[in-house]
Amino acid sequence: MNSTSTKRPTYYEELRRKGYSRREFMQFCTMIAAYMGLEANGVAQVSEALMSHPRVPVIWLHFQECTCCSESFIRSSHPMVADIILDKISLDYTETLMAAAGHQAEAAMEKTMKDSYGEYVLCVEGSVPVYEDGAYCCIGGRSAVDILDEAAAGAKAVIGWGSCACNGCVQAASPNPTGATPIHKLIKGKPIIKVPGCPPIGEVMAGVLVHLVTFGRIPELDRIGRPKAFYSKRVHDSCYRRPFYDAGLFVESFDDENAKKGYCLYRVGCKGPTTYNACGIMRWNDGVSYPIQSGHGCIGCSEENFWDNGSFYTRVPNFPGFGIESNADKIGIAAAGLTAAGLTAHAVGTRLKRKKEHDKILEEGIDNANELN
Amino acid sequence: MKTVRLRRVYVWQMPVRIFHWINALCILVLGVTGYLISNPPVFLSNAEASNSFWFGTNRFIHFTTAYIFLSMLIMRLYWAFVGNKYASWRNFIPINKKFIQKIGGVLKHDILLLKTEEDVSIGHNALAGFSYFMFFLLTLIMIVTGFGLYADSSTWFLPKLFAWVPALFGGDYLVREIHHVTMWILVVFILIHLYLVFLHDQYEGRGETSAMISGYKFIEEEVIEKQKEERQIERIA
Numbered sequence: 165m166n167s168t169s170t171k172r173p174t175y176y177e178e179l180r181r182k183g184y185s186r187r188e189f190m191q192f193c194t195m196i197a198a199y200m201g202l203e204a205n206g207v208a209q210v211s212e213a214l215m216s217h218p219r220v221p222v223i224w225l226h227f228q229e230c231t232c233c234s235e236s237f238i239r240s241s242h243p244m245v246a247d248i249i250l251d252k253i254s255l256d257y258t259e260t261l262m263a264a265a266g267h268q269a270e271a272a273m274e275k276t277m278k279d280s281y282g283e284y285v286l287c288v289e290g291s292v293p294v295y296e297d298g299a300y301c302c303i304g305g306r307s308a309v310d311i312l313d314e315a316a317a318g319a320k321a322v323i324g325w326g327s328c329a330c331n332g333c334v335q336a337a338s339p340n341p342t343g344a345t346p347i348h349k350l351i352k353g354k355p356i357i358k359v360p361g362c363p364p365i366g367e368v369m370a371g372v373l374v375h376l377v378t379f380g381r382i383p384e385l386d387r388i389g390r391p392k393a394f395y396s397k398r399v400h401d402s403c404y405r406r407p408f409y410d411a412g413l414f415v416e417s418f419d420d421e422n423a424k425k426g427y428c429l430y431r432v433g434c435k436g437p438t439t440y441n442a443c444g445i446m447r448w449n450d451g452v453s454y455p456i457q458s459g460h461g462c463i464g465c466s467e468e469n470f471w472d473n474g475s476f477y478t479r480v481p482n483f484p485g486f487g488i489e490s491n492a493d494k495i496g497i498a499a500a501g502l503t504a505a506g507l508t509a510h511a512v513g514t515r516l517k518r519k520k521e522h523d524k525i526l527e528e529g530i531d532n533a534n535e536l537n
Numbered sequence: 538m539k540t541v542r543l544r545r546v547y548v549w550q551m552p553v554r555i556f557h558w559i560n561a562l563c564i565l566v567l568g569v570t571g572y573l574i575s576n577p578p579v580f581l582s583n584a585e586a587s588n589s590f591w592f593g594t595n596r597f598i599h600f601t602t603a604y605i606f607l608s609m610l611i612m613r614l615y616w617a618f619v620g621n622k623y624a625s626w627r628n629f630i631p632i633n634k635k636f637i638q639k640i641g642g643v644l645k646h647d648i649l650l651l652k653t654e655e656d657v658s659i660g661h662n663a664l665a666g667f668s669y670f671m672f673f674l675l676t677l678i679m680i681v682t683g684f685g686l687y688a689d690s691s692t693w694f695l696p697k698l699f700a701w702v703p704a705l706f707g708g709d710y711l712v713r714e715i716h717h718v719t720m721w722i723l724v725v726f727i728l729i730h731l732y733l734v735f736l737h738d739q740y741e742g743r744g745e746t747s748a749m750i751s752g753y754k755f756i757e758e759e760v761i762e763k764q765k766e767e768r769q770i771e772r773i774a
Contacts, residue, residue: 387704412592416579438709468707496721503725507732517650525742
């Protein structure tokens with residue numbers, strides 16, 4: 165049997181067959197190259213790659229998740245994003261969108277894994293529960309841990325879609341009853357691209373896939389494993405409300421005058437200063453808006469542990485183990501107060517216990533002073 | 538009554554004193570500006586954002602002071618190896634049994650107020666020295682977390698050296714929290730430090746407080762003679 169990849173049509177061929185014009189194809193290439201942060205000549209690279217490279221087989225697994233990543237993806241602004249990626253990237257297996265079901269679907273996945281061993285891209289949406297031998301998430305009678313192990317073995321690269329796959333998201337929040345685990349802790353020896361967010365921006369997801377196709381390798385990643393092109397800046401540093409922050413003009417509550425004026429949401433708990441994402445630049449729904457623009461602070465959905473990082477509406481972190489109303493400042497003030505009280509008590513104790521020493525020095529000092537009278 | 542003869546001993550050399558006061562000033566400035574960053578006051582203001590930059594300035598002061606703080610710490614580290622015996626790193630790190638015994642002695646006499654004989658220390662007493670080592674570790678946490686948070690906004694290599702810190706903790710959030718909580722530990726430390734300085738000055742009358750300005754402490758003749766003898770015995774042994 166010949167390698168299936170030589171039989172696969174290129175992305176461009178598929179798009180033409182679907183009825184897109186070359187102009188539309190070039191528009192897409194230009195847009196996605198800009199999103200990926202490529203130079204102007206990157207457009208040519210992208211179009212060249214999509215015209216000459218055969219489709220990359222993709223297996224898209226869903227584990228503990230809400231499918232918001234898929235939803236975000238199919239709603240990415242340019243219709244061709246959905247078409248090129250979903251229809252044409254050869255999504256050989258994805259529970260949500262494939263036509264097949266049951267044994268047929270499992271067979272399709274097995275076939276892709278066998279035929280394209282070492283070639284396919286494995287996309288994982290959702291975290292993987294590891295407690296009770298993985299019983300908390302089973303598909304087709306097999307546990308998520310099993311399926312992931314098998315699928316990862318033959319993957320060229322692995323993409324973790326969304327916060328579930330990248331850091332566990334809400335299932336992994338304390339007390340994490342199912343042992344929800346992000347995929348990088350389970351897959352060893354494969355390049356893993358983390359695309360966190362709840363969900364990630366559709367264009368970001370498309371950009372990552374197109375990068376893989378265009379350059380045949382994974383995009384440049386930061387230390388945490390996220391593509392630098394989209395996750396190297398804080399939401400705060402690309403926020404259009406940033407001048408209000410620097411000017412010290414803050415919203416105090418959501419119904420005050422300052423909120424109407426569109427001041428900075430820092431004091432009402434905006435997590436923009438600790439969140440790395442492209443929301444401030446690419447925005448959502450075809451660049452219409454993003455949470456901060458809609459008047460609500462960033463909740464830091466693409467950051468590690470974001471469900472346990474305290475309230476969405478307070479600035480100063482909650483302090484674990486000291487009750488809900490406690491925060492670091494209140495405890496700090498209490499600790500300083502207690503210390504001051506302790507020191508006062510110690511001062512009194514010293515006065516009582518060391519009176520003799522004290523008086524000796526004092527007496528000596530007085531004597532010497534008297535000599536001068 | 539017998540008058541005690543005091544002798545002037547040059548304990549704190551100039552670099553130590555300069556370090557101490559600039560360090561104190563830095564911590565004060567960093568503490569205040571840092572608190573404002575974490576919890577800025579709200580003004581109902583009609584001012585245009587373009588005319589105002591106080592919060593940006595506040596942050597600028599915080600970051601600039603951090604650089605001064607770091608450079609002073611490096612200077613002090615250097616001095617721990619070339620300075621006099623009271624400035625040496627040996628005063629801070631409990632490397633031998635004797636040091637630990639001395640910590641116990643200070644604990645009994647000064648803190649628990651037991652009726653033990655005073656073991657006069659001309660420089661830092663053992664417990665104080667050890668507590669300054671702990672303080673040093675805390676400031677190291679502040680520097681590592683602070684520059685870690687700052688790394689991303691900087692293009693210079695020095696803050697970039699700390700870019701691994703947020704990655705280690707999974708993101709900025711936890712690093713921020715550590716930075717914030719550690720400051721409160723420093724506040725508690727400073728309270729205790731100030732109290733003990735005044736306490737020693739009051740009960741020993743050796744010029745504990747002014748020593749950090751002039752460099753001199755005033756030590757009883759007999760204490761000096763006794764310590765000289767001890768040193769000689771140590772040398773022979």
